[in-house]
Amino acid sequence: MTPLLSVRGITKRYGTHIGCADVSFDLYPGEVMGIVGESGSGKSTLLNCMAGQLVPDAGEVVFDTRANGPQNTVTMSEPERRMLSRTDWAFVHQHACDGLRMGISAGGNVGERLMAVGERHYGDIRGDAKDWLQRVEIDAARVDDRPTTFSGGMQQRLQIARNLVTGPRLVFMDEPTGGLDVSVQARLLDLLRGLVRDMNLSAIIVTHDLAVVRLLADRLMVMKSGRVVEAGLTDQILDDPQHAYSQLLVSSVLQV
Amino acid sequence: MSAYNFAYLDEQTKRMIRRAILKGLAIPGYQVPFASREMPMPYGWGTGGVQVSAAVLIPDDTFKVIDQGSDDTTNAVSIRTFFERTAGVETTTVTRDASVIQTRHRIPEERLHEGQILVYQVPIPEPLRFLEPRESETRKMHGLEEYGLMHVKLYEDISRHGHIATSYAYPVKVEGRYVMDPSPIPKFDNPKLGDMAAIQLFGAGREQRIYALPPYTQVVSLDFEDHPFEATKADHACSLCGSEDSYQDEVIIDDAGRRMFVCSDADYCKARQAAGHHGKDAA
Numbered sequence: 001m002t003p004l005l006s007v008r009g010i011t012k013r014y015g016t017h018i019g020c021a022d023v024s025f026d027l028y029p030g031e032v033m034g035i036v037g038e039s040g041s042g043k044s045t046l047l048n049c050m051a052g053q054l055v056p057d058a059g060e061v062v063f064d065t066r067a068n069g070p071q072n073t074v075t076m077s078e079p080e081r082r083m084l085s086r087t088d089w090a091f092v093h094q095h096a097c098d099g100l101r102m103g104i105s106a107g108g109n110v111g112e113r114l115m116a117v118g119e120r121h122y123g124d125i126r127g128d129a130k131d132w133l134q135r136v137e138i139d140a141a142r143v144d145d146r147p148t149t150f151s152g153g154m155q156q157r158l159q160i161a162r163n164l165v166t167g168p169r170l171v172f173m174d175e176p177t178g179g180l181d182v183s184v185q186a187r188l189l190d191l192l193r194g195l196v197r198d199m200n201l202s203a204i205i206v207t208h209d210l211a212v213v214r215l216l217a218d219r220l221m222v223m224k225s226g227r228v229v230e231a232g233l234t235d236q237i238l239d240d241p242q243h244a245y246s247q248l249l250v251s252s253v254l255q256v
Numbered sequence: 257m258s259a260y261n262f263a264y265l266d267e268q269t270k271r272m273i274r275r276a277i278l279k280g281l282a283i284p285g286y287q288v289p290f291a292s293r294e295m296p297m298p299y300g301w302g303t304g305g306v307q308v309s310a311a312v313l314i315p316d317d318t319f320k321v322i323d324q325g326s327d328d329t330t331n332a333v334s335i336r337t338f339f340e341r342t343a344g345v346e347t348t349t350v351t352r353d354a355s356v357i358q359t360r361h362r363i364p365e366e367r368l369h370e371g372q373i374l375v376y377q378v379p380i381p382e383p384l385r386f387l388e389p390r391e392s393e394t395r396k397m398h399g400l401e402e403y404g405l406m407h408v409k410l411y412e413d414i415s416r417h418g419h420i421a422t423s424y425a426y427p428v429k430v431e432g433r434y435v436m437d438p439s440p441i442p443k444f445d446n447p448k449l450g451d452m453a454a455i456q457l458f459g460a461g462r463e464q465r466i467y468a469l470p471p472y473t474q475v476v477s478l479d480f481e482d483h484p485f486e487a488t489k490a491d492h493a494c495s496l497c498g499s500e501d502s503y504q505d506e507v508i509i510d511d512a513g514r515r516m517f518v519c520s521d522a523d524y525c526k527a528r529q530a531a532g533h534h535g536k537d538a539a
Contacts, residue, residue, distance in 0.1 A: 079400045086404075101387075101408075108412050115411065116404025122414055122480040144415050 002064050004029045004170060004202050005050070010059035012045050018226040019045035023059070025221065025231065029169070032196060032203045034217030034234060036210060036249065042226035043206040044174055050204065051091055051172045052081045063088075063170070086116050090163035094175035096155035099162070100147045106133060106158055107143040113166045132161040136191060153184035157191065164195065171196075171203040177212055189215050210253055214238060222246045263310040264342040269293055273311035273466070277457060280468035285430030286398075287381050292464040302335060302360060303461030305377035309358045312373055312457070313339065318346040320354035325362040325503070325520035332360075351523050361424070363445040365502045365524040368454035370471065376439040378460035381467065383427045383437040403435050406478055414483055423488065429476045436467065436475075443477070444489045444503045450475035492517035495537035497528035 003026035012019035020042035027033050035043045048054040050061050052073055060072045066088065073081055085091070093099035100109050110129040111119075119125055130140040136157040138150075147155050156176065163171065176192065177185040193216055196203055205216060213220055213234055220237045222230040222245065230243040241247045261267065269291075276290035295303040313319065319339055323331035327349040335358060336347050348354050351364045358375040368374060384394045387405045397403070406427050413421045426443035428450075430436050438449055439458060449456070449469065456469040469475065479485040493500045495516040502524055504517040516537055519525035 082400060082402065104408060104412055105415055107415055108408050111411055112404060112408050115407040116402065118404075120407070120481050122411065123482050125411065126415070 001028060002070065003027060003062075004031075004064050005204075006062040006070070007050060008060050008062070010046060010049050010056045010061065012042075012049055012054060012056045018042070020049070020223070020226045023221075023228055025228075027170075027202055027204065029202055030200045031219065032201075032205065032217045034213030034220045035204065035206045035223060036208060036213055036220065037223035038208065038249075041223040043208075043223055045226075046223070047172055047174055047204065047206045051089065052085055053091075066169075086113055087166055088169050090168040090171040092156075092159055092163055092171060092173040092176050094178045096147065096152070096159045099159040100155060102147050105144045105146055106138070106150070109147065109158060109162045110165050113162065117166060128165060132165050133158070135195075136161040137187075151184075153180055153188060156180060156188060160192070160195070164199065164201075167199070169202060171201055173203060173205045173207075175207050175209075176205065177207070177209060185212075192216060210238060210250065222249065260342045262315070262343055263313045263339065263345075264296075265293065265307065265310045269307075270311045273307055276466040277308065277311065277468060280457070280466050281455070281470050283434075284469050284473050285434030285436040285467060287465040287467045289464055290466050292461045295461065296338075297334070299462040300379065301331060302358070302377035304459030304463075304466070305358050305360070305375050305461075306335060306338070306459075307461060308375045308457050308459035308466060309335075309339065309356060310343075312375070313343050313345055313356060315343070315345065317355045318348050318353055319343075320348050320351065320357045321359075322357065322362060322364070322521075322523075323360045324505070325364075325524075326522040328522065349523050350527075351521075361440050361442075362503070362520060363441060363448045365519070365521040366527075368452060370453045372454035374452075374454050374456045376441075376456065376458045378437070378439040378458045378463070378465070380425075381437055381458065381460040381463050381465040383425075383435050398434060401433070403429075406435055407480070410478060410480065410483075414480070420479065420483055420485070426485075427478050429478060430469065431474050432476075435478070438475075442489070442503055443485075444487045446475075446477045446485070447487050490517055493535060494519045494525060494528075495535040497525045497533045498535040499525070499528055499533070 005027040008024050010023045011021050023046055037043050049056040061074050062070045063073050064070050107126055107129040110132050111125040114125050130143050133140050138154055147158055177188055217234045220234045221228050224245045230246045238250055241250045276288045280288045295306055321332040321336040323329040339345055340347055351366045356373045360377045382394055387409055388394050410420050424442050425437055425440045426446055428436050428438055451472055453471055455471055458467045477485040490504045496518050499519055502519045505520045506515055506517055508515050
């Protein structure tokens with residue numbers, strides 16, 4: 001099977017400081033990969049390099065495109081990369097206000113990607129938007145309300161709807177549950193898990209919350225100081241961490 | 257008069273502006289940056305249009321200025337006088353006789369002919385500005401033809417008002433390529449933009465952009481399949497000349513709620529009255 005995403009030797013430096021160094025892995029269709037590590041360990045840098053938002057200093061990111069098979073997204077032209085990022089890719093930001101247009105109604109937010117790929121029928125766009133609001137458990141009657149009137153959890157779900165409406169195959173998530181209270185987190189995780197399974201999505205989730213990866217991720221990478229210190233199956237790493245840092249991370253979680 | 261160079265601007269500046277205009281004409285709808293000069297009038301009063309007019313005027317030209325269709329409002333009078341003094345060109349109020357027409361917010365009702373130049377004053381040339389505040393990003397969007405966002409604005413209109421409520425500065429697509437702001441003309445005028453015999457030049461002084469439509473360019477107003485573009489106007493006949501298919505201004509005439517509708521194109525209205533047409537309030 002061809003990997004959906006194949007990362008080889010990704011390195012990003014900020015001057016002499018290392019963002020992330022020599023990261024390699026393969027992600028297969030339908031697989032969810034978690035990246036954990038403390039703040040400043042290079043998780044977000046790595047994610048942004050893979051999602052085409054940062055240009056890595058070295059390495060390649062090969063994505064299996066629908067039309068032309070595996071392509072290196074680092075060297076592909078910008079129009080192609082931007083096309084990917086609004087069709088086959090989705091990016092869920094930690095703060096919903098980074099990923100949403102706050103001055104535009106929920107329906108407009110969900111419809112934007114549809115219109116960006118050429119949909120020009122108002123009724124259809126609105127129908128799709130309402131459908132997606134319901135799929136992320138938002139009342140379809142709120143389709144004309146602005147995200148500013150939504151709660152934090154709803155904004156995050158709206159952001160997910162807006163990203164998934166064009167049926168992407170790969171979702172990048174940067175701390176999708178950060179800043180939400182635990183009961184809202186649980187609902188969001190439940191929803192995400194359902195969507196990932198139903199749509200056979202592949203996802204890369206950056207988080208420092210081990211509960212999130214335990215629930216969602218098939219595989220896990222632990223990062224420290226820009227390097228991957230341990231990688232493997234999620235349960236394996238969480239139940240039997242080998243590297244000293246992974247052991248610290250796992251033992252730091254409060255047991256209630 | 258001789259204290260000024262012809263048409264106020266120095267020759268090097270006019271040359272620079274003409275180059276921007278030529279580039280604009282070569283790439284219809286593309287916003288060409290230019291080094292806008294300080295003009296002896298405030299920004300927002302047509303400094304962009306004035307610079308474009310100054311660059312295209314020649315001594316044989318006949319110049320006309322309209323402001324919201326009228327020849328005798330402040331903006332029109334001051335700009336007309338400005339070029340009478342600095343260029344010494346003939347001026348007129350008759351649309352047909354003018355070779356260069358500078359306009360604010362209207363296209364004359366009368367069909368323009370080949371050889372005429374229509375110069376628009378543009379406050380904000382970037383149609384995507386209120387949706388995407390970053391100039392670097394909007395330029396990229398134009399470059400890569402990413403215009404989905406423009407439809408988000410129209411979508412918002414329909415979801416809020418039930419129809420596309422944008423009634424002026426209605427975005428258009430030029431020759432299937434660039435999305436362009438036609439300056440704040442009423443959308444009633446949009447159909448006249450396309451396939452026009454005259455050259456159309458757009459100047460934005462504060463924003464330092466010039467763009468252009470060569471004669472007979474294809475211009476399409478953006479819309480949805482199930483909410484097509486509609487050129488709307490007040491549903492009244494002109495009170496003075498009786499015209500039913502010209503664009504009308506609503507004029508409040510007392511504090512008891514009485515009002516009248518008159519052609520916004522003063523020259524068109526006058527010509528019709530002279531030809532014997534009369535509306536219900538004609539003197």
